[in-house]
Amino acid sequence: MLLIHCPYCEETLPEAEFTYAGQAHVIRPEDPSGQSDDQWQEFLFIRANPKGPHYERWRHFHGCGRFFNAVRDTVSDKFLTTYKAGAPRPDLSSLTEGLK
Amino acid sequence: MTHFSAFSLLKNALTGHKAWTEQWPDSQPKKEYDVIIVGAGGHGLGAAYYLAKQHGITNVAVIDKGWLGGGNTGRNTTIIRSNYLYDESAKLYDHAVDLWENLSQDLNYNVMYSRRGVLMLAHNVHDVQSFKRHIHANRLNGVDNRWLTTQECKDYCPPLNIAQNARYPVMGGALQERAGTARHDAVAWGYARGAAMRGVDIIQNCPVTAIRRNADGSVAGVETAKGFIKAKKVAVSAAGHTSVVMETAGVRLPLESYPLQALVSEPIKPIFPCVVMSNAVHAYISQSDKGELVIGSGTDQYTSYSQRGGLPLIEHTVAAITEVFPIFNRMRMLRKWGGIVDVTPDRSAIISKTPVEGLYVNCGWGTGGFKATPGAAHTFAWTVAKNEPHPINAPFTMERFRTGRLIDEAAAAAVAH
Ligand SMILES: Cc1cc2nc3c(=O)[nH]c(=O)nc-3n(C[C@H](O)[C@H](O)[C@H](O)COP(=O)(O)OP(=O)(O)OC[C@H]3O[C@@H](n4cnc5c(N)ncnc54)[C@H](O)[C@@H]3O)c2cc1C
Numbered sequence: 054m055l056l057i058h059c060p061y062c063e064e065t066l067p068e069a070e071f072t073y074a075g076q077a078h079v080i081r082p083e084d085p086s087g088q089s090d091d092q093w094q095e096f097l098f099i100r101a102n103p104k105g106p107h108y109e110r111w112r113h114f115h116g117c118g119r120f121f122n123a124v125r126d127t128v129s130d131k132f133l134t135t136y137k138a139g140a141p142r143p144d145l146s147s148l149t150e151g152l153k
Numbered sequence: 154m155t156h157f158s159a160f161s162l163l164k165n166a167l168t169g170h171k172a173w174t175e176q177w178p179d180s181q182p183k184k185e186y187d188v189i190i191v192g193a194g195g196h197g198l199g200a201a202y203y204l205a206k207q208h209g210i211t212n213v214a215v216i217d218k219g220w221l222g223g224g225n226t227g228r229n230t231t232i233i234r235s236n237y238l239y240d241e242s243a244k245l246y247d248h249a250v251d252l253w254e255n256l257s258q259d260l261n262y263n264v265m266y267s268r269r270g271v272l273m274l275a276h277n278v279h280d281v282q283s284f285k286r287h288i289h290a291n292r293l294n295g296v297d298n299r300w301l302t303t304q305e306c307k308d309y310c311p312p313l314n315i316a317q318n319a320r321y322p323v324m325g326g327a328l329q330e331r332a333g334t335a336r337h338d339a340v341a342w343g344y345a346r347g348a349a350m351r352g353v354d355i356i357q358n359c360p361v362t363a364i365r366r367n368a369d370g371s372v373a374g375v376e377t378a379k380g381f382i383k384a385k386k387v388a389v390s391a392a393g394h395t396s397v398v399m400e401t402a403g404v405r406l407p408l409e410s411y412p413l414q415a416l417v418s419e420p421i422k423p424i425f426p427c428v429v430m431s432n433a434v435h436a437y438i439s440q441s442d443k444g445e446l447v448i449g450s451g452t453d454q455y456t457s458y459s460q461r462g463g464l465p466l467i468e469h470t471v472a473a474i475t476e477v478f479p480i481f482n483r484m485r486m487l488r489k490w491g492g493i494v495d496v497t498p499d500r501s502a503i504i505s506k507t508p509v510e511g512l513y514v515n516c517g518w519g520t521g522g523f524k525a526t527p528g529a530a531h532t533f534a535w536t537v538a539k540n541e542p543h544p545i546n547a548p549f550t551m552e553r554f555r556t557g558r559l560i561d562e563a564a565a566a567a568v569a570h
């Protein structure tokens with residue numbers, strides 16, 4: 054069971070309270086009708102799927118109900134950080150420094 | 154390599170089983186191949202076998218980062234069926250079932266394909282309606298599938314609890330009799346032996362670290378732990394690691410990798426005659442020939458390469474199994490494990506050419522690609538050999554995510570399949 058820190062509740066709680074919501078920072082096109090098929094494919098379907106640090110969204114479903122972002126290492130499943138929705142994407146090197 | 158027969162068995166028995174030869178050599182890489190296949194699972198080894206057998210292409214290497222069959226091929230719950238909703242899927246999976254039927258004879262290797270029937274339980278009105286729709290669609294496609302009443306389900310699978318006050322009442326079920334199971338390891342071993350016999354090199358413990366491309370963009374070969382190996386064509390069949398491998402060639406795919414788990418019980422006498430799947434409660438169960446109950450669980454909600462999976466899922470699965478089969482509630486579970494499965498947005502596979510000349514990919518089999526092994530391998534080999542899709546895998550190209558012509562088994566099954 055993962056332990057996840059909700060940046061709104063400021064509590065670290067079991068995974069069962071949370072739902073995963075896919076890759077983070079996928080930006081909805083501002084002009085949908087002006088998008089090409091390639092751009093739609095990229096937005097709808099293509100995902101980073103890295104083996105290593107992954108920027109992703111979670112929702113504190115059985116708590117405050119809010120969406121937030123996280124960086125998690127997909128090899129160890131360890132969370133490097135969680136941060137509020139709308140906050141800028143944290144710099145990876147500062148997060149992974151202590152790990153090596 | 155010895156041909157297996159009653160006669161060779163007898164002969165070797167008389168010499169104390171000391172004269173058996175190895176089933177495939179542990180090859181070291183040559184400098185160059187016509188085709189390099191990345192991933193020695195059932196799909197990759199099978200593709201090598203059909204390349205050699207049906208297309209006469211034998212200068213082939215299958216390279217794996219671990220041992221052959223150590224990926225999802227050796228980790229799955231071996232359910233084989235073809236009662237998929239959409240025409241494209243029905244053709245592909247039924248093609249595989251056709252090949253399963255004669256695979257042991259074809260390979261001269263017993264893959265223990267057992268047509269014990271797969272029964273999918275309906276627990277609510279929605280299940281009943283959607284299964285009946287599946288049955289009609291399947292029959293129009295010539296795929297066997299029929300409806301069983303609650304009592305008929307019980308007769309077919311006696312350990313089933315059909316009490317009407319059960320937490321998950323059984324309202325009937327869809328039965329595919331041609332469906333069943335096979336011995337997963339034997340599938341990898343049989344294809345490996347058949348391919349090696351025809352000159353294919355199987356190179357184990359050799360991670361492919363990158364796909365290299367020529368100045369004109371076409372594929373040049375692969376970078377591996379044992380150095381660079383040149384190739385005219387590279388065919389990737391790396392399941393959960395496909396995104397990682399393909400990224401090195403600059404090809405991005407609509408895939409996400411999730412852990413999927415399974416567990417087995419202590420072995421018991423034969424009690425469970427078929428395979429039962431319950432999509433609504435997410436539990437799959439059958440009994441292996443060794444006597445263990447083989448139980449499939451679900452995927453974790455988050456992407457991961459940890460090849461482990463979370464315990465809450467196992468708890469959920471076991472709870473569901475003991476509700477549907479209270480007879481098993483004192484059984485002890487022996488082992489659980491996970492595999493990394495590559496999931497597409499429409500839950501259908503990709504067997505396809507890529508934008509890179511000479512690079513091919515077979516992936517996206519997610520939670521349900523064991524059943525497809527012979528069919529996928531057969532059509533993938535065709536695509537690699539002829540540089541064009543086989544009629545059966547033509548709808549399963551990467552292109553569909555651009556054109557929007559999806560094969561939406563995700564909506565049809567609503568769960569892992
Ligand atoms: C727990 C579980 C239960 C399942 N149950 C069923 C079921 O009941 N029925 C069903 O039909 N399907 C089931 N599946 C799915 C099925 O196992 C897979 O879809 C199928 O086995 C995929 O076969 P494959 O040969 O493509 O992959 P694999 O057997 O995973 O082979 C891929 C190979 O690629 C290798 N590889 C990866 N990266 C590299 C690299 N960089 N260099 C070299 N080699 C590399 C891996 O080591 C691996 O051996 C299940 C899966 C799991 C995990």
Ligand SMILES: [Zn+2]
Pocket residue numbers: 059060061062063113116117118119
């Ligand atoms: Zn919260």
